Amino acid sequence: MKLNTQKFALACALTAAVLWLACSALVSLLPGLMLSMSGHMVHMQLENMGWHLTVVGFIGGLVAWSAIAGATGALLSAIYNRLL
Numbered sequence: 001m002k003l004n005t006q007k008f009a010l011a012c013a014l015t016a017a018v019l020w021l022a023c024s025a026l027v028s029l030l031p032g033l034m035l036s037m038s039g040h041m042v043h044m045q046l047e048n049m050g051w052h053l054t055v056v057g058f059i060g061g062l063v064a065w066s067a068i069a070g071a072t073g074a075l076l077s078a079i080y081n082r083l084l
Contacts, residue, residue: 002084005077012073013066020062027051 027034031051039046 002081003077005074005081008077009070009074012076013070016069017062017066020065024053024058024061027053 023034032047035046035049035051
């Protein structure tokens, strides 16, 4: 079964957007907990640092990560379809 490259890319982009929204909401609501969790994820002590979440950064990250995820999904789908 071949994948529809455009639909798969869009699904990846939308998934990244939803995850970005959820992550940004958690950073906004629980900054200390999220900073600690992020530190654990990268094996670093980040508690002395802080978040700098702006509207421009939020929108820029949303667009950038969605575009990267969409392009990655398109590439994955194209490679998968080629391998069939």
